[in-house]
Amino acid sequence: MKLAWPRKRTLLAAHRWLGIISAVFLVSLSLTGLALNHTERLGLNNIRIKNGLILSRYGMVSGSDILSFRIHGFDTLSYLEGQLFYSGQPLATGGPPVGLHEQREFSVIATIEALIFVTREGEFIERMDVLQLPFAVLQFIASSPEGEPLLVTDAGQWKPDADWIEFEPYEGGFSVEPLYPAEIDEAGRQSILEAHQGNGLTLYRVLLDLHSGRLFGWGGRTVMDLTAVAILLLVSSGIAGWLRKSVWARH
Numbered sequence: 001m002k003l004a005w006p007r008k009r010t011l012l013a014a015h016r017w018l019g020i021i022s023a024v025f026l027v028s029l030s031l032t033g034l035a036l037n038h039t040e041r042l043g044l045n046n047i048r049i050k051n052g053l054i055l056s057r058y059g060m061v062s063g064s065d066i067l068s069f070r071i072h073g074f075d076t077l078s079y080l081e082g083q084l085f086y087s088g089q090p091l092a093t094g095g096p097p098v099g100l101h102e103q104r105e106f107s108v109i110a111t112i113e114a115l116i117f118v119t120r121e122g123e124f125i126e127r128m129d130v131l132q133l134p135f136a137v138l139q140f141i142a143s144s145p146e147g148e149p150l151l152v153t154d155a156g157q158w159k160p161d162a163d164w165i166e167f168e169p170y171e172g173g174f175s176v177e178p179l180y181p182a183e184i185d186e187a188g189r190q191s192i193l194e195a196h197q198g199n200g201l202t203l204y205r206v207l208l209d210l211h212s213g214r215l216f217g218w219g220g221r222t223v224m225d226l227t228a229v230a231i232l233l234l235v236s237s238g239i240a241g242w243l244r245k246s247v248w249a250r251h
Contacts, residue, residue: 025227032211036204044204050193054206057215066192067096070182072120077109078184080196084109086122088184088191094127099141100179101149108164110138110151115164134158134167142174150174 035042049055071077071086078085079096099110106125109116115138117125130136135153142150142157150170151158159170184192209215213224 025223026231029211029224029227032207035207036211039204044207045202047203049201049203049206054215055201057217066184066189068182068184069097069100070180071100071107072102072122075122076182076184076188078188078192080192083196084111084116085192085195086118088188088195089122090195091118091122092116092124092127097179098138099151099177101141101177108141108149110141112138114138117164128164140176142176144170145173149177152176 035044039045066078066080068076068078075087076085077091077097077100078088079094082093082095084091084094084097094109094114094116095111097109098112099108101108101110104120106117106119109118113130115128115133117128119125130138135151135155135158137154138151139154140152142152144150144159149160151160151167152174157170157172157174158167160167206215213221216223
């Protein structure tokens with residue numbers, strides 16, 4: 001049985017297009033592979049990546065996700081993914097603030113699920129969850145016409161005593177105490193990010209995931225798999241072309 005070789009034009013066209021398509025990915029594989037082979041010399045484990053776009057690929061947040069509000073005049077109350085920070089330092093776990101009431105002895109931070117008590121210096125005192133309170137969801141901190149603090153909740157308005165231990169129903173007018181947005185400097189922003197997610201990612205980890213395609217999820221892995229298949233097809237088409245030429249040369 002005579003072996004039927006593909007036409008020369010077909011082999012050349014397939015070889016050419018496979019080479020062009022896979023060239024970009026082959027360059028990426030080569031460069032990242034070379035860098036990974038010299039990790040210690042290049043210090044890849046000592047270089048930290050904090051780019052917001054790259055961090056988002058790993059489910060990590062950037063500084064733009066931080067919510068900050070003014071507290072005690074010149075300090076800041078910040079929130080990032082379930083964590084509250086006082087002037088850049090971890091304070092307590094909790095949701096985003098919905099209210100703030102400042103007193104001489106202590107201040108009260110309200111989230112939808114808890115009351116958090118802090119000193120005037122920003123030190124954590126206590127957390128009181130809604131399970132300990134006569135309502136399920138906190139909405140705002142407000143003030144009565146007499147200037148007394150009130151809690152606006154899903155179960156109506158409640159008036160705390162002087163120590164915020166007992167709460168009694170309140171009916172009447174009130175005005176919501178607003179939260180004032182604040183800007184934090186870069187040092188404070190980096191302090192919050194480092195406290196929340198460490199020092200970012202090493203360049204080694206990013207290059208390793210880029211090399212395997214994992215940096216771009218299943219799509220990246222699929223492209224790298226197809227690149228590997230393309231390399232095999234390039235080798236196969238090259239060998240087929242060489243064999244075809246050898247057969248015709250003998251004839």
